[in-house]
Amino acid sequence: MKQKNAGRLFESLNITLLFILAVLCLAPLLHIVSLSLSSGTEITSGRVTIFPRGFNIESYQQMLQDVSMFRSLLFTVVLTVTFTVLCMLMTILAAYPLTKKGLKGRKFILYFIVLTMYFGGGVIPDYMLTKGLHLLNSMWALILPGLISPFYMIIMMSFFRSIPQGLEEAAEIDGASFNGILMRIILPLSVPVLVTLSLFYAVGRWNGFSDSLYYITDPKLYPLQLKLYQIVMNSMLVGQDAAERLSQLENPILPESLKAASIIFSIVPIVIVYPWLQKYFVTGTMLGSVKE
CATH class of the missing domain: 1.10.3720.10 (MetI-like)
Structure with a gap:
């Protein structure tokens, strides 16, 4: 029983660690996506994190x-x-x-x-x-x-x-x-x-x-x-x-x-x-x- 509980604990810690690493890897990418889809005023104010604010696609339109x-x-x-x-x-x-x-x-x-x-x-x-x-x-x-x-x-x-x-x-x-x-x-x-x-x-x-x-x-x-x-x-x-x-x-x-x-x-x-x-x-x- 102890060995089984230890295995479950290790699996839970492993999943938690992998989830944290996945979030750390995805956060910069999500931030870049948010910047590309946010308005200039929101970016200037520094309120853009991982979610777009003041949604617009004008940057993509200009780039394309x-x-x-x-x-x-x-x-x-x-x-x-x-x-x-x-x-x-x-x-x-x-x-x-x-x-x-x-x-x-x-x-x-x-x-x-x-x-x-x-x-x-x-x-x-x-x-x-x-x-x-x-x-x-x-x-x-x-x-x-x-x-x-x-x-x-x-x-x-x-x-x-x-x-x-x-x-x-x-x-x-x-x-x-x-x-x-x-x-x-x-x-x-x-x-x-x-x-x-x-x-x-x-x-x-x-x-x-x-x-x-x-x-x-x-x-x-x-x-x-x-x-x-x-x-x-x-x-x-x-x-x-x-x-x-x-x-x-x-x-x-x-x-x-x-x-x-x-x-x-x-x-x-x-x-x-x-x-x-x-x-x-x-x-x-x-x-x-x-x-x-």
Whole structure:
């Protein structure tokens, strides 16, 4: 009985702790949503918390009138899809051969790849290399430098190792080629890890900001995060005189409200994708960590 009560107590404390953490994670997001849907007078008075006050959607209306926002959204979608497809291709082509013990120099190649997780050239050498390759102000400057993640490659290798070797041996006996085994047996059995890592790559690229800040100066090639950065910086340049003029309006649109609306606009697409793929997370990341 004592053990049963202790289990219930632990479960209750665990649920309470998770609920508190969930509230702490959601509170900033709810505050941003409230700012985007609140009137300028309520925001100025500091009464906006996690619920909108003086509900209005003028910030969204003004933001959606900016054609460059949709151009940045379309470019970011194309960039993210291209980046994810190429990254998964490179990760698969690197991970699968490195799981084969018969591959000559396998350990050296693996150690060499893992070494890049701890040491890098730095921002300046990366910029000089990108400039030397004439990739500045191009989509490829945002794709090629991060084309493969050693950490994700190791996760995929672990998953491939968890697949019974007997399946590959049976396919070899039936005359299947190396590529045939990979395409017809390994990849269909690896859907959870493929979907999970694809989402990780996509989210990383969608939220990428620093590389576009370094390599992109053409406004037509601004990803959504860089466009958001420009909006934030422009709002910070609003002087005191402009702030006073806004405060005199009956229902002003404050820069804080416009920034909040832009943030929500940038995160909605990726948030929509998450629930559809969430079921693969635990399977994709945990199965690869169990070695038989």
